[in-house]
Amino acid sequence: MYKTSIAVIGGGPAGLSAAIEAAKAGAQVVVMDENSRPGGQLFKQIHKFFGSQQHKAGVRGIDIGKELLEETQKLGIEVWLDTEVCGIESNKLLWVVKNKTKSVQVLAERIILASGAIENSIYFPGWTLPGVMGAGAAQTFINIYRVAPGKRILMIGSGNVGVIVSYQLLQAGCEVAAIVEAAPKLGGYGVHTAKVCRAGVPFYTSHTVLRALGENKVESAVIIELDDSWNPIPGTEKVFEVDTICIATGLTPLAELAWIAGCRFKYVPALGGFVPLHDDNMETTIEGLYVAGDVTGIEEASSAMEEGRLAGINTVASLGFYSDKQRERLCNEVRERLDALRRGPFGEKRKTSKEEIITSRKEIQCPQ
């Protein structure tokens, strides 16, 4: 059995930030990630981040990833890659499959769950044809492996993921035939939509994909207009000759481990589905199990990093590395930065939803 002070599950922006914060205080930390490289989605994010200087605004995601990895190394944080955490038992015993080969038990004093999210899919005739893929997959193709997934792409979904990946596909030299949005209004930031718009990409609001056509791969896609009740309007079909259909229809928190551990949940559509309840220190209804990042509700990397820091600070504080006063001061700094990100028409809803999670957590008496 392997013993550690803190086990961080997930080596993305939230997990790495949490690990760094905990290791800075002097705690022994091990980060586990099922991927063969750490960094989560950061290394696919070649665009400049928003926020303020404190949030590393203007720095590209890929460079933020590099900075986090450098710090992780400098602090001597152990990172287990190709490592899948398969279960969490009540006494903070983790069942881990290390390097895809070896079953290991890990006993941790504290656990930080930063497992991220999974892409949602939509289903339509032809969706199993090669050439239909998640927008995240297309982004991995171009930005990690430097391979164009196709020549001409149809993007389904106009949220930030759909619009940013469309832009990056254009940068990779692909053509984006159109971006299709089922809602009557576009979802992503206006600056992102404007960027692809001036590159000549048309948007189709109140439209959805009807089917993908092709022999052995996608050769074309049919879209159709939706009425006010989101029902297809016959006769409004449009055909696009494309070889790739990317689906960017939202994300769902990847919270299986929190379910297994016995955390209490709440269904919050604005946060992407079921999210584990947590207090404002990121601790769940299971004592010593903390959460951070997309697993606690879909946001973006900037807020995931702040939540990670919050979880990291509180975990080590609960182990006695910080006095209450120190903990409060450090937490307040992070909370201020988080608050700055959760404002405006995009952030407000997330802010109230997050507060809902914290309020619901307060109303529950912990069994421990």
Add this chain to the structure above:
Amino acid sequence: MSSITNHLKTVGSPSLKELKGSPGFPDELHLKKGPIAIIECIEEIPCNPCETACPRGAIIVGHPITKLPVLDVEKCIGCGLCIAACPGLAIYVKDYTYSDTEAMIVFPYEYYPLPSTGDKVTMVNRRGREVCGGKVVRINISEKNNKTPVISVSFPKKYFEKVVSMKRLLNKRFLSQWTIHL
């Protein structure tokens, strides 16, 4: 979302009317007085690097950082330091006084291949539609831009209002590779 941003939220790009009602868009007089920054940021998102980038304090976001950037037309000299600083690529500089017949636009351009100085290029409007021809005057790929090339192009004055960028150049190398693989 307020109805002010209707065009932005359906078409994808802001309309001139939406822009003219925003605090980052210079008034007609200052727009044509000389080089000046034009900020096409009409939606409140948490972001303020434009404010930090301006050495003259001509762009104010303030607190909270979701506030829209306000351009001080008196202070802005159109130096263009904000162009590559904007993560949203929403800022460009225009100079109506570039020459008797031509205006100049300085804009961010993150596509390969890059044009060369002296190249004739096609200028586009906010919806990517071709507006007129232009001539590349300068390409700024300084390290400070953090991999966002900033391109200066001169174009006929009468298209001053419409032009916001240039048409992407075809990447022939990529296209030929695909023909082999697909």
